[in-house]
Amino acid sequence: MRIVILGCGRLGAYLAGMLVAEGHQVTVIDRNAEAFRRLGLKFEGDLVVGTGIDEDVLRRAGIEQAEAFVAVTNGDNTNVMAAQVAREIFGVRRVICRIYDPLREEIYHTLGLETICPTILGATKIKEALDR
């Protein structure tokens, strides 16, 4: 599968590594070239420097051929906008968007985005651990 990942932080880089290991064709976008260090020297995917809310940057990352788009920058609004651009403008089939703010996650989930809220996930896991 051809996958574009926006944001090369800890999560983006880790996910990119997992997907490449499974044989997927991965392109990672980050506005800071330094961030690509997290991928390690042997990373076999493509790298694009730029802001993910810019159509031209997304196009350069091959979004027109992508089957999936994942928005995991540390900015909720950047993720929300990039995810909507991927879905509405480029018609990407699978679009997944990380949103830290639970309230905003609820709004965009209701609006039909596939969202993941690490705040809720983390808190739930910790609560479960405490309950055991």
Added chain:
Amino acid sequence: MYIIVVGGGKVGYYLTKSLLEEGHEVLVIEKDPRKCAVLSDELSTNVLQGDGCEAAVMAEAGVGRANVAIAVTGDDEDNLVVCQVAKHKFNVPRTIARINNPKNEHIFSKLGIDVTVSSTELILSQIEQVIPAQSLVHLLTLRRVGVSFIELEVPPDSPALGRPLRELGIPDDCIFPLVIRGGKEAIIPYGDTVLQSGDQVIAVTSEASEGTIRRILVSDQEISD
């Protein structure tokens, strides 16, 4: 009207000032406490310190009873989220977003923002108007209905000279409501009007027919925009 302005930078400041002068009730939401202090000292209006993208802050601001929400921060993604949260969570009837990247205009309108204002685009269109080499100037584009108001100057070698308008093959989805002759005389053209070199023609046209209009009035060769 009750208007919420998100972003208290220079645009937000002067916008709020003007809206207050027009007698509107305005509340400004701004993250930076220092900017908040300046805003509430200098403009006698309500200022709320907080992140305008957060639903909780919006609820505190009473966005639910606002007639208009205007997002004028320096970040397009923040302005988008402000408008979407206002519209979908609080049912604000009208949302206006400032955009920095002109290419985001059609994205925003596709994502349901009512009005977008792009300072970059405004400056660009001003430049278009003062550069004489440009044969076709966009005065106004109503993107949602695909209609443009354009202005063209008839050059000395125009293929349209010497023939009445009705013989020029002007497309059905285009009209010329006004011709300005010699920079001062306004002519409402009819089918038998004959254009002269130097005439400024105002045309209302579908975006698809812009190229045809240019071919008819300016040049047989120049096709691309």
